[in-house]
Amino acid sequence: MSNAQLQSVLDHIDKDFDNSLERLFSLLRIKSISADPAFAADCKVAAEHLAKDIASLGVATEVRPTAGHPAVVGKTGAGAGRPHVLFYGHYDVQPVDPLDLWHRPPFEPAVTDHPDGRKIIVARGAEDDKGQVMTFVEACRAWKKVTGSLPIDITFLIEGEEEVGSKNFVPFIEANKDEFKADYVLVCDTGMWDRDTPAITTSLRGLLYEELKITAANRDLHSGVFGGIAMNPIRVLTRILGGLFDDDNRITIPGFYDGVKDLPPDILEQWKKLNATPETVLKPLGLSIPAGEKGRLLIEQASSRPTCDVNGIWGGYIGEGSKTVIPSHASAKVSFRLVEGQDPARIRKAFRDYVTARLPGDCKVEFGDHSAAPAVALDWNMKPLAAASKALTEEWGKETVLMGSGASIPIVADFKRTLGLDSLLVGFGLDDDNIHSPNEKYDLRSFQKGIRSWARILAALAEVK
Structure with missing residues (x-):
């Protein structure tokens, strides 16, 4: 791929940018809210709109039914010996509630001024994920x-149920996995390190979500009559939960850290330079003291180390006034963010064994299953990763950050499990884009340079052998 060709493509992107923006606006105007059945027709319209747009590139594209909202599948012709990628995104969006907090109608996109002087695109889906897909x-x-052609072979696979857990999309790819063979997946649903620094997300933490209920007496008891002689499930529960951490904020469940690896030294050195400090990260939240493992960088605590959090706890009387009661049961919801090397099923068993071993004789525990997904991590030496990183650095003028994400994108694990494919996660979102919230935005610069970035990445991937 010649430099002259690439430069001509970049020049065209800049000249045609107003038209690119209008094409994005046309998609943003469609109310493709997947969670609300009232918008099912709109989801179909969005799928058809995207299919028509992708087909205009000379890509054989169709809208494919699933058990829920349809998927868009487009395929270029296969070239002998050319890289073949699967591009994934989603056209569905979150509900817009509360509507009264929006500064303008959420499905009437517009370019407006941010208070700090930036130009921003405001609309539901502007960043998540319509702007990124486009x-x-x-x-x-x-x-x-x-x-007249694309640098590599591409299969477009765009779903309409990401915001509701891809519950019908995963069976769809499982049923059609033979036609989605590729070398790897490109995903555009992530973000930058900051407004000027590009990033590739190289790992996603897995998720394990547990619920437990501890029961003692067969009914609530009067604390004046039975206090001091009857076991209190709240006391038992809080003692167990409090024991999950030692004085260095490490999780005490036996075997929890088995298989957990440290970062490669060169990546750790890169992260040390990123200025992720309590002052820059925690102070805006009204906090100042990191709560993760002592001796670890703040960015390690947030993205590359496993965690445990109590997300809810209840039991006894919580109404107005007082009620002197020893409750018969107490409950909690607990989540774990897992990293490469940790098996959710093994961690689930270890947690349940930990709880059960600490129960007094008069108590019993019930567990409820919730979410479970493994962590995903790229091979740091993956050639497409290096090529994309170099391309992004050339576009933005700053070294690309290879960063872990503390969040989970379950579909990435599904691609690995179902298709055996690694995913290269490149996105241009910013922390203040208000995704899932009122006044969602996408920086105009992110959109334009995002297009330019992908143009460079496509050229770079064409050269990977």
Whole structure:
């Protein structure tokens, strides 16, 4: 791929940017809220709209039914020996409630001024994920317009149920996995390190969510009559939960850290330079003291180390006034963010064994299953990772950060499990984009340079052998 060709593509992106913006606005106007059945028709319209747009690139594209909202599948012709990628995104969006907190109608996109002077696109889905998807589509459009072809083979796979857990999309890819063979997946649903620094997300933490209920007496008891002689489940529960951490904030469940690896030294050195400090990260939240493992960088605590959090706890009387009662039961919800090397099923068993071993004789425990998904991590030496990183650095003028994400994107684990494919996660969102909240935005600069970035990445991936 010649530098002259790439430069011509980049020049076209800049000249055609107003049209790119209008094409994004056309998609943003569609109320594709997947969680609300009232918008099922809108979801279908969004799928058809995207399919038509991708087909205009000369890609064989169709809207495919699932048990829920439809998927968009587009395939370029296969070239001998060319890299073949699967591009994933989603067209569905979150509900807009509470509507009264929006500064403008959420499905009437507009470019407005941010208080700090930035130009921003405001609309539901502007960043998550319509704006991100369209950075890739527009980069493909520019390559096709300027050169008549795409640098690599691409299968487009865009779903309509990501915001409700991809519950029908995963069975869809399982049923059709033979037609989704590729070398790896490109995902555009992540973010930058900051407004000027590009990033590739190289790991996603897994998730394990547990619920437990501890029961003692067969009914609530009067604390004046039975206090001091009857076991109190709240006391038992809080003692067990409090014992989950030692004085260094390490999780005490036996075997919890088995298989957990430290970061490669070069990545750790890169992270040390990122200025992720309590002052920059915690102070805006009204906090100042990191709560993770002592001796670890703040960014390690947030993205590359496993965690445990109590997300809810209840029992006894919580109404107005007082009620002197020893409750018969107490409950809690506990979540774990897991990293590579940790098996959710093994951690679930270890947690339940930990709780059960600490129960007094007069108590019993019931557990409830919730979410469980493994962590995902790229091979740091993966050639497409290095190529994409270099391309992003060339576009943004700053070294690309290879960062872990503390969150989970379950579909990435599903791609690995179902198709055996690693995912390269590149996105241009910012921390203040208000995704899932009123006044969602996407920086205009993120959109334009995101298109340019993908154009560079496509050229770079074409050279990977």
